[in-house]
Amino acid sequence: MITTRILEDLKNSIVELDEKKAVKAARELISQGMDPLQGIEKGLSMGMVIIGDKFNRMECYLPELIRASNTFNAAIKILEPEIIKQGKQRTRRGVVVLGTVKGDIHRIGKDILAMLMKTRGFEVYNLGEDVAMSTFVNKAVEYNADIIGMSSLLTTTMPAQKDVIDLLKEKGLRDRHIVMVGGGPVSAEWAREISADAYAETAEEAVQMAVEMVSGEKVAGSSS
Amino acid sequence: MIGFLEVIDRAMAGRHCSETEFDMEVVVPKIQEVVAKYMIKYDPDNPVPADDDLADRVFQAGLELYRDVGTYCPDTERIIRFSEEELREALAEAPSAPVFGEGKDAKTLVARKPESNALPWCFIGAGGAAVSNEELYASIMEAYASFLPLADSITAPTIASVNGRTVRAGSPLEVMAAIRATVLAREALQRGGRPGLPIMNCIASAGSDTAKIAGSQFGLRPSDGWLIGATAELKLEFQRFNEIAFVTALGGHVNAETAPILGGYCGGPEGVAVTNVAYHLSCIIAMRGSSQLTFPIHFKYGCTTTRDVTWAVSVSSQAISRNSHFPFFILSYTAAGPMTEMCLYEIASAITASVASGASIEFGGVAKATRVDHFTPMEPRLASEVAHAAVRMTRKEANEIVKKLLQRYEGNFDSPPVGKKYEECWDIHRKTPNEDYVNLYKRVKTELSELGIQF
Numbered sequence: 001m002i003t004t005r006i007l008e009d010l011k012n013s014i015v016e017l018d019e020k021k022a023v024k025a026a027r028e029l030i031s032q033g034m035d036p037l038q039g040i041e042k043g044l045s046m047g048m049v050i051i052g053d054k055f056n057r058m059e060c061y062l063p064e065l066i067r068a069s070n071t072f073n074a075a076i077k078i079l080e081p082e083i084i085k086q087g088k089q090r091t092r093r094g095v096v097v098l099g100t101v102k103g104d105i106h107r108i109g110k111d112i113l114a115m116l117m118k119t120r121g122f123e124v125y126n127l128g129e130d131v132a133m134s135t136f137v138n139k140a141v142e143y144n145a146d147i148i149g150m151s152s153l154l155t156t157t158m159p160a161q162k163d164v165i166d167l168l169k170e171k172g173l174r175d176r177h178i179v180m181v182g183g184g185p186v187s188a189e190w191a192r193e194i195s196a197d198a199y200a201e202t203a204e205e206a207v208q209m210a211v212e213m214v215s216g217e218k219v220a221g222s223s224s
Numbered sequence: 225m226i227g228f229l230e231v232i233d234r235a236m237a238g239r240h241c242s243e244t245e246f247d248m249e250v251v252v253p254k255i256q257e258v259v260a261k262y263m264i265k266y267d268p269d270n271p272v273p274a275d276d277d278l279a280d281r282v283f284q285a286g287l288e289l290y291r292d293v294g295t296y297c298p299d300t301e302r303i304i305r306f307s308e309e310e311l312r313e314a315l316a317e318a319p320s321a322p323v324f325g326e327g328k329d330a331k332t333l334v335a336r337k338p339e340s341n342a343l344p345w346c347f348i349g350a351g352g353a354a355v356s357n358e359e360l361y362a363s364i365m366e367a368y369a370s371f372l373p374l375a376d377s378i379t380a381p382t383i384a385s386v387n388g389r390t391v392r393a394g395s396p397l398e399v400m401a402a403i404r405a406t407v408l409a410r411e412a413l414q415r416g417g418r419p420g421l422p423i424m425n426c427i428a429s430a431g432s433d434t435a436k437i438a439g440s441q442f443g444l445r446p447s448d449g450w451l452i453g454a455t456a457e458l459k460l461e462f463q464r465f466n467e468i469a470f471v472t473a474l475g476g477h478v479n480a481e482t483a484p485i486l487g488g489y490c491g492g493p494e495g496v497a498v499t500n501v502a503y504h505l506s507c508i509i510a511m512r513g514s515s516q517l518t519f520p521i522h523f524k525y526g527c528t529t530t531r532d533v534t535w536a537v538s539v540s541s542q543a544i545s546r547n548s549h550f551p552f553f554i555l556s557y558t559a560a561g562p563m564t565e566m567c568l569y570e571i572a573s574a575i576t577a578s579v580a581s582g583a584s585i586e587f588g589g590v591a592k593a594t595r596v597d598h599f600t601p602m603e604p605r606l607a608s609e610v611a612h613a614a615v616r617m618t619r620k621e622a623n624e625i626v627k628k629l630l631q632r633y634e635g636n637f638d639s640p641p642v643g644k645k646y647e648e649c650w651d652i653h654r655k656t657p658n659e660d661y662v663n664l665y666k667r668v669k670t671e672l673s674e675l676g677i678q679f
Contacts, residue, residue: 061487062489063252063489155382156431159392160392
C-alpha cells in the first residue's frame with residue numbers, strides 16, 4: 001500500500017541519513033493527499049527514535065545524530081507549509097533550551113544531548129557554549145520553554161548553574177520552567193543544593209527524565 | 225619547523241569557516257575517509273593488537289587527516305593548515321629529550337617504543353580532579369611526594385574553594401586559587417621530601433590564561449610542565465595560544481593536552497585512533513609542546529578503560545611510538561572510585577595496555593575525575609607499580625592480561641561504585657592508607673601477579 005510505503009520511506013530516510021530520500025518521500029506524501037502530521041509522527045519521528053536508540057547502544061555517533069537531524073529538518077521544510085495550510089499544528093513533546101554555562105566552552109556532550117532530545121520529539125534550542133545567565137532566562141521566556149538544560153564540565157563553572165536558577169527566582173519565573181543540570185562534575189547532591197529540578201548522569205538518562213517530566217510521570221526535584 | 229609566529233599568522237589568515245562547518249564538513253568526512261582508505265578496523269577481541277602494519281597505517285591516516293584538516297581557531301573562525309612537508313619537518317625536529325624537574329629529581333623524558341625495555345615516565349597524582357579545600361590539597365600533595373617512590377612528576381588536583389569560597393571560572397577567586405595551588409604545591413613537595421619533583425599539569429586550578437599566568441609567578445619553574453589543552457576536536461582558542469606565547473618566552477615546557485572523544489565527532493574507536501595521531505602532530509607544530517598528554521575518552525561512560533577506548537589507546541600509542549620520537553603520555557580515567565576492586569582492575573588494564581604499546585603514563589582520574597575528594601595516593605601508586613611491571617611485556621602478553629581484566633569490570637560501567645573519599649580511606653596526618661585499603665590493594669596485587677603482571 002502506497003501510504004505505508006511512503007511512511008516507511010520517511011522513517012528509513014532518517015535511519016539511512018538520506019536527505020534526498022526524505023525530501024522525495026515528503027513531496028510524495030503531499031501529492032498523495034496524505035496527512036503531513038502522520039508523515040512526521042509515523043514516519044520521520046519513528047526514524048529519529050531508531051537513530052537515538054542506535055546511539056545509546058553506541059552503534060552510531062554524533063555525526064550520524066546530526067545528519068539524522070538535518071534529514072528530519074529537510075523533510076519538515078516540505079511538510080510544514082502543508083500543515084499550516086491545513087490549519088493544523090505539529091505536536092511536540094516539549095520545548096527545551098539548553099547550553100553550556102558561562103565560562104565553560106565544552107561543547108560535544110551538550111550537542112549530543114540536544115540531538116538525542118530531538119530524536120525523542122523535543123523542540124530544542126541549543127544556545128551554544130559560554131552562555132550568559134540572562135541568555136538562558138530570556139531564551140526560555142522567548143521560546144516558552146518547558147525545560148532549561150545547563151551543562152557544566154568544570155567544578156569552577158558549576159556555580160553558574162546556580163546563578164541561572166537564582167535569576168529565575170528573582171524574576172519570578174522559577175515555577176514556569178523545569179531546570180535540568182548535568183556535566184562531568186555535577187551530581188544529584190549539587191542539583192538538590194541549588195534547587196534544580198533534575199540531574200542526570202548521562203545524556204540517555206537526561207532524555208528519559210525529560211520525557212517523564214514533561215508528561216508528568218516524574219515529579220520535579222527527583223534525580224537519577 | 226615553522227615558527228610560532230607563522231602559526232599565529234595562519235590563525236589570522238587561514239581559510240574562513242564556521243565552527244559547525246569545520247566539525248561536520250571538514251573533520252568528520254576526512255576521518256571517515258582515512259579510516260576507510262587505510263583499512264582501519266576495530267577488533268574487540270584484541271584490545272591490545274600486535275600488528276605493526278596496522279599501527280603504521282593508523283599513523284599514515286593520522287598524518288593525512290591533520291594535513292587536510294589542520295587546527296581550527298574559534299576566535300578568528302579560521303583554519304590553521306600545514307603542508308605534509310612542514311609536518312614531516314616538525315616530526316624530525318620535534319623535542320626528543322626534554323628535561324623536567326630540579327636537583328636529584330631532574331630527569332630526561334624520552335619516547336618509548338612498543339614492548340620497550342625503557343621505563344615509562346610515571347606522571348602521577350590526581351589528574352586535575354577537584355579537592356574541596358586548601359588543607360586537603362596540601363595534605364594530598366605532600367602524600368604524593370612521600371608515598372609515590374616511582375613518581376617522576378606530579379599531577380596536582382584542582383582546588384574547589386579558597387578561604388571557604390567556591391572558586392568560579394573567570395573570577396578573581398580563580399586567580400587566587402591558581403596562586404594558592406602553586407604556593408601550597410611547592411611547599412607540600414618540599415615537606416614530602418622531594419622538592420625537585422616537577423609538577424607537570426600546571427596549573428590545574430586555572431581555567432583561564434590569566435589565572436594560569438598569574439599563578440605561575442608564585443613558584444612555578446621552567447622545568448615544570450604547563451598543561452595547555454586543545455578543545456575537541458582539533459581546536460585551539462586564543463587563550464591557549466596566549467599561554468603558549470607566555471611559556472615559550474619563559475623557556476618552559478608546554479605539555480600539550482588532547483582528548484579525542486569516542487562517540488563525538490571522531491565517531492568510533494577507529495576514528496579516535498587516527499585523531500589521536502593527528503593531535504600528536506598538532507601538539508608539536510601548533511602547540512609547540514615538549515610532550516603530548518592525551519586521553520581518548522568514552523562519551524557515554526566518561527572514562528578511558530572501556531574495551532573500545534583501550535583498543536584506540538593501544539593502536540594509536542603503537543602508531544605514534546613507532547613513527548615519532550616526540551614523547552607522549554596516556555592519561556587514564558577510571559569509572560570506579562577509590563578503594564574499590566573495579567578501580568584497581570581498571571588501572572591495571574589501562575596501564576598495561578598503554579605501557580606495552582609504547583606510551584609513558586599519567587595517572588590519573590579516579591571516579592572519572594568528577595567527584596570532589598574521590599582520589600587518594602593509593603591509585604597512582606598502583607598505576608606506577610603496574611607501569612614498571614609492564615616493561616618488556618609483549619603486546620600479546622598484555623592483550624591476554626587486559627582481556628581477563630576487562631571481563632572482571634566491563635559489565636559494571638552503567639553503575640560503577642563511587643568508592644570512598646580521601647579522608648575515608650586515608651590517614652591525612654600520617655599520610656598513609658587505612659588498613660582496609662591496604663588489604664584490598666594487597667589482594668588485588670596478588671591477583672594481578674597471577675594474571676602475569678610481575679611486580
